[in-house]
Amino acid sequence: MSVLSGKNVLLGVTAGIAAYKSTFLVRLLVKKGADVRVVMTPSAKEFVTPLTLSTLSKNEVYSSFTNEEDDNAQWNNHVELGIWADLFIIAPATANTLSKMSQGTSDNLLVATYLSAKCPVYIAPAMDLDMYKHPSTHETFEKLESFGNILIPAAHGELASGLVGQGRMAEPEDIIDFIEKDISEKLPLKGKKILITAGPTYEAIDPVRFIGNHSSGKMGYAIAETAAQLGAKVTLISGPVSIRTENSLIHLVKVTTAQQMYDAVLQGFESCHIAILSAAVADYRPTDVASQKIKKKEGSLTIQLEKTEDILASLGTRKDRQFLVGFALETENELENAKTKLKKKNLDLIVLNSLNDTGAGFGTDTNKVTFVTRNNKVIPFEVKSKKEVANDILQHIINQLDA
């Protein structure tokens, strides 16, 4: 999956011959799963039509502060557009627009939006070779880079003038490659190895029966997906669940029993930076597993159980630099129990969910959690989707690692 998937991408198109390539850029961005909106300078409309760009982006195209041809003229809010964007690509960027951007001359919607945007800005210049080489252009590039804008260098080749040299806008495929690499390298969990457990464990009684629980694995899978999107190298150790992950960035290890989960976790723990144990591991398993199906008899049946290994507690005794996160599912004395578990298992964070809260717990798509941190700080959250909870957990860890 591309790092551009699900992103709000604002494409700024300025008045250069390369503007025709912006149509390909829109197509590629849409294919990558981005939501694309286009803002053009008024003169860019002479090079490529708003109709083409709005059809390809499936969104309205903006080129002036108001829709002047519309009787109910509507204000095109550059601030809103700037806030909406997760990233802003200006391609092609002419010498004129670049100069205005460096000076803050906001005499069109594109430059006003640029000045309002808080997101990363990528600039793909396009101009004739002598313009590209001019000291004033270089000064502009340097100034824009000093603002934190990211320059995608122009390519070498035949130019609209017929001359050959550097100044051609980078090809749309190369622009996308450049941006994907740049985003990936800057992801907050880049280079971090994360171990995640999810789902229930099944402890066999006989060849057809087992002791299990209602865990769906949704919380752990959401954490794994989000961690991968944030750049982490994820190993997901999952008990038997019906959900799946298609994410090729997640290394999935399927296990059935608590013992298998313990073995798999221990194997990956030493080299990991972060371990998040969200699995609902069976605390007990049958002491003896019958080799044949247990037949029904008169009277009651007693099954002798023995303790399984507490995976989280055992990681707590081994951890050195790892950030260790546990979950606590409680039905009474929630906070007190969570604090005790945090201490006893030597955790950096415990995520408490109470079965008493609506929207929390097994099988649901939502969760209501409270964080208890290593120094006993209690951070309650509202009911959120499991995806949002996953994000809260990972953001908390990122902040702690950066602190």
Ligand code: CTP
């Ligand atoms: N856990 C584990 N191995 C076990 C049992 C639990 O790694 N054998 C982990 C879970 O993944 C979770 C945390 O421990 O992150 C707490 O699980 P929970 O069932 O709430 O608590 P327990 O420690 O098992 O205590 P109790 O069941 O008595 O509440």
